[in-house]
Amino acid sequence: MSGQTTRTPSMGAGHERRVVVVGYDGIELLDVASVTSCLDLANRLGATPAYDVRFATLSGGxxxxxxxxxxxxxxxxxxxxGAVHTLVVSGGLGHAAAAADRGLVGQVQRLARSSSRVASVCTGATVLAAAGLLDGRRATTHWNYADELATAYPAVRVDPAPIFVRDDHVWTSGGVTAALDLALAFVEADHGAERARWVAMGLVTYLQRPGNQAQMSMFVRARRPEHDVVRRVFDHITAHPDADLSTIRLAAVAGVSERHLTRLVVEHAGQTPARMVRHARLEAAATALVTTDRPVSSIAKATGFRSGETLRQAFNAWFGISPTHYRNAHRRR
Structure with a gap:
């Protein structure tokens, strides 16, 4: 954020990086374990200074x-x-109750004031928001709870797409396993890319999954609509991504007027026909990027984009990552 300075790392006792992971009733175990296991492996691989990781609750129980x-x-x-290096608030179904707990929020506020790095996993962002730590910042959370967070805390610039977001010393991550990507990013920031690479290999996970990659996999297609007309249009789009998929042409395929088609698609698919087409073409392009060696320009033509540059712009706008970066990230294991 403008006007803010990046904090310098603080050391715990014995020149270790003290990490406090905050829990409460209704936490998601993977939100905790992804962080603690990643940092523990970094220690076993010789990270210096090492991480001193503690799991803390309000009562200590x-x-x-x-x-x-x-x-x-x-x-x-x-x-x-005080002098905590990294403060991490876990997520889980109990996040709303935790955010309403003044004692818990107060302790998070206190520790955040002297922490070099403040972070949340998944819906743990709700607790950070309740503590005022996300005001004016760009932040993410589990995509399914993004609207809820944005509505409850309008001062937070909620972005539901990325796996994780860093805004100065405040980090937020998407849902569940995104905690692992967040923790690997911590290791890279603290000990370099090579150390993070070895930790990722030990965990048998992506080596460098970029933070701005979309939370929802591009290979998980939207559920086929139940409405007969919308399903017929959906199937036509996915089967012919390089065809003329204008609304007027899709209406002809469906045998209804453009206006009626738009109403049906919005009602039963939650998006306009044009947006459905764009998403289907991007999914087809993403699949081709990872499963073939074809040039980006060739993939663009086969999936309905005018050129490789048009595909690149659409990819960046929709998923926050270039086609080439996406291909490299999914092939680098």
């Missing part, structure tokens, strides 16, 4: 995860001293 498992805390939040 156990919390119940979404799955029903209990997770025991190592420390009460009130007993965590």
């Amino acid at each position: 156990a919390v119940r995860c979404d799955s029903g498992l209990e997770l025991h805390a190592q420390v009460a939040l009130r007993n965590v001293p």
Whole structure:
């Protein structure tokens, strides 16, 4: 953000990077484990200074995860001293209740004031927002809760698309396994890309999945509409991405007027015909980028884009990443 300065790393006891992971009833276990396991492996691979990771709750007692498992805390939040290097608030179905807990929010505010890095995983962003730590910042959360966060906290610039977002010293990530990408980004920022690469290899995950890659996989197609007319149009689009897919042509395929088609598609697919076409073409292009070696210009022509540059612009606008970057990221394992 403008007018803010990047904070310098602070060290915990023994010149370690102290990391506090905040939990509460209704947390998602993967939100916690993705961060703690990644940083633990970084330590075992020789990260110096090492991470001193502690799981903390408001009372210092156990919390119940979404799955029903209990997770025991190592420390009460009130007993965590200042000078925390990284403060991470986990997400989970209990995020709304946690954000309404003044004691929890107050402790997060206190620790954030002396933390070099403040972060949230998934819906943990709700707690950061309740603490005022996301005001005026760009932030992300689980795509399914983005509208809820934006409505409840209008001062936050919510972007539901990226896997994670960094705004100065405040980091937020998307849903669940995006926590692993967030933690790998921590390792890279603290210890360099090569260390992060070895940690990713040890975890058998993507080596460098970019933060601005879309949370929702481009290979997971939208569910086929149930309405007969809309389904027929949807199938025609996905089968012929390089054809004339103007609304007037799709209306002819469906045997209805343009106006009626638009109304049906919006009602049963939640988007306009043009947006449905754009999404289908981008999915087809994404599939071809990873499964073939064809040039981007050839893929663009086969999926209904006028040129490679047109595809690049559409890709960046929709998913926040270039076609070439997407191809490289999905092939780099």
